[in-house]
Amino acid sequence: MTELEAFAVDLARAAGAASLPLFRTGVGFDDKNEGGACDPVTRADRDAEAAMRRLIAERFPDHGVIGEEYGEDRPDAEHVWVLDPVDGTRAFVAGLPLWTCLIGLRVAGRPTVGVVAQPYLDEIFLGGPSGARMIRGAGETALRTRDCSNLNDAVIATTDPDIFTGAELGAWRQVRAASRLARLGCDAYAYAMLAAGHLDLVAETGLKVWDWTALVPLVEAAGGRVTDWLGEAPNDDGRVLAVGDGALTDQALIALRRSVV
Template identity: 40%
Template sequence: MTHPTPSHADISSTPDISPTHWADLLAVAEMAIEQAGNIIRPLFRSALVTEEKKDLSPVTLADQGAEQAIRRCLTHYFPHYGLIGEEQGTLATESRFYWVVDPLDGTRAFITGRPTFGTLIALLDHGTPILGIINQPMTNERWIGIKGQPTRFSSPFGGQAKTRACSKIDEAELSCTSPEMLELAPTPFWPKLAKRVKRVSWGGDCYGYGLLSLGLIDLVAECDMKIWDWAALVPIIEGAGGYITDWAGQPLSHNSNGTVLAAGAKNLHEEAVSILSHSG
């Protein structure tokens, strides 16, 4: 890969990103993802020391080291871009373009030895996600979403990033990371949705959204989601033919209430919005 220079990679004054700039953006984002994976892999299923953050969620050396590596890479090649990281704070988000990073989405899965976590990198343009990557470093699976383009998926197991057209909610597979997150739901209607679908599975974090993009899950409905949890998912789900909004069907943004609803088919998404808002 030819490493772009900051002056070549800087697109802050370019209304429409050229193919060359896209290549540079993606090359640097994947470089950062690889560096994070090099830190995460040796620590998987090791005797990690786990600390608790102020919100009581766990954090490990893998989270911290992976974010440091990503930040170094992104800020080196794109020094004028902003950056939001889950573990180490915010840089200059008044910029038109800024990165959003979750170095280890699914820390609970990671510390319990389950390969259903992932590293997330997104690039936002005026707050709209235009590039998103999910990387699972243990299974060597990667999803890449670019706004307006089909989602790319690479895996040693095969598969194609294309949602399935499940048209009946009673045939749908619904996923959510944990029952505990639903204690913070702004409406009480998640159980009603769960009763309507064929089956509910728990766990998965960002990996569940990756599976939805592959047509293996039909719905994901969660809450208490921060921008680093959902930003990378938007172009991936949409590029695979799916829909992702808040529970009211509104686009996700900095002002969202923490709810996220992803669906593989439009009518399924509309019916789930209706149920979660108790209008159906």
């Protein structure tokens, strides 16, 4: 494990120490999108990001940070940590253990280290230059995506079909109809399950940079592929396709690409 990978694990544990004591306690939430679809934020989100920012400032004061709750600090630095302290806040406030902490590290603009951590389950999924692994307590398990070269055999996921609009929804329905089984509501935990070889494809839209940066190194280190809906690197349009077997990319893009061109 490299120094920066180990530090990403330290960040995940600090975030978990801040958020987990508030889980299933009836903690209230604010709505960041008053007047529209509810976009909750809790004390857990804010405390966890603050804890990670403190550690970064102490250990790597020249590194930049982009966080969902507290914005940008030197986003053009060579090393930039991209933080989503509680991804799946809706699950958090509902008491469902599918929320995660997302920690990504960009080096020269490229996602290089990624962590998806679920503190309640004591799971830290790490991907980076030294490979992909799941850490639980003092133990580690290597991660590898599974072979699935035919969309008809694939188990797929998205957070909620309501995230898709217009042609995007039609594209998702085509991919879902061609797949073997679809699961909903897992947020970023679905990408961890893809890296672990339990899911084959995840497609989403409307993602912010803190939603997808950590996912790229994790999935790629486990043997998968992450693109936008045109087959290029993920970007600010927020459309992400992740597959465990690269052969699924072109099959899914038949439908997805038509919705954005």
